Amino acid sequence: MNLNELCRYNLHDSLLENIYWDDKMHILCLEIDFCNWQQHNFCQGDDETYMITLIFKGVSSVVIPNFPLNSDQIVEFKLLTDKVVAIETYNDITQDCHEIIIEANSVEIEKL
Amino acid sequence: MGKKIVDDIDNMSDAAKATDRADDIADGINTIGKIDDVSKSVDNAVEVVDALKIVDVENLPQNSSDLIKLGWKEVTPEGMKNNTTSKMYEKDGVKIVCDEAVPNAEGFRGKKHYHILNPNSTSRYDYYLDRNGNPVPKNSKQSHIIP
Numbered sequence: 159m160n161l162n163e164l165c166r167y168n169l170h171d172s173l174l175e176n177i178y179w180d181d182k183m184h185i186l187c188l189e190i191d192f193c194n195w196q197q198h199n200f201c202q203g204d205d206e207t208y209m210i211t212l213i214f215k216g217v218s219s220v221v222i223p224n225f226p227l228n229s230d231q232i233v234e235f236k237l238l239t240d241k242v243v244a245i246e247t248y249n250d251i252t253q254d255c256h257e258i259i260i261e262a263n264s265v266e267i268e269k270l
Numbered sequence: 271m272g273k274k275i276v277d278d279i280d281n282m283s284d285a286a287k288a289t290d291r292a293d294d295i296a297d298g299i300n301t302i303g304k305i306d307d308v309s310k311s312v313d314n315a316v317e318v319v320d321a322l323k324i325v326d327v328e329n330l331p332q333n334s335s336d337l338i339k340l341g342w343k344e345v346t347p348e349g350m351k352n353n354t355t356s357k358m359y360e361k362d363g364v365k366i367v368c369d370e371a372v373p374n375a376e377g378f379r380g381k382k383h384y385h386i387l388n389p390n391s392t393s394r395y396d397y398y399l400d401r402n403g404n405p406v407p408k409n410s411k412q413s414h415i416i417p
Contacts, residue, residue: 207409231408255353
């Protein structure tokens with residue numbers, strides 16, 4: 159799907175657990191502990207959280223943190239253009255927010 | 271021969287007594303350990319109660335900057351300040367974060383909400399406190415406190 163379709167999901171307070179970057183295939187994967195309870199279609203009895211992977215394809219540029227993740231909390235998710243997203247995450251070791259910027263053609267969501 | 275047997279029995283008896291004594295000592299150490307654990311739990315419980323005394327959960331302001339009038343200090347880190355609308359405040363060793371509402375968003379994202387950071391947190395699973403002062407995980411619904 160297009161990156162702007164990610165805006166349908168509320169990623170605030172979901173946790174960024176891992177980042178996988180395949181330089182040859184131009185694929186970036188973000189492994190996320192997803193807050194299902196934050197979604198508009200959440201129903202009582204559904205799993206409140208579960209693991210997902212965002213798979214960005216056709217990645218032409220990426221800025222990712224240069225320090226270990228520690229279940230970093232996603233604070234904000236912004237669509238900068240139809241090909242570029244910025245994800246603000248809070249790392250409790252550095253005790254500050256950091257920005258991940260991804261320029262990609264498309265993204266998929268897989269439930270783990 | 272008979273004396274040797276008696277001596278052997280005496281030695282075995284001493285060994286048994288020594289074993290019993292070692293068991294008693296071990297039990298004593300275990301008891302001390304449990305007392306220590308209880309003591310630490312009590313200490314932690316006291317600190318959690320104190321966090322709620324500092325954070326007036328029922329009267330968190332709609333405008334988070336009003337917290338400054340209540341003795342809170344804004345300690346929003348630079349990256350958070352530059353790239354998000356969230357703000358962090360601190361008072362007497364307790365930190366809270368205010369996440370602004372996103373216009374037209376649904377659920378908690380459409381409402382301003384606070385998080386109380388657990389001053390005694392040891393992992394992501396007790397990172398925040400809910401409105402009753404109970405430790406709750408990082409991405410839990412209970413960690414979201416609407417003013």
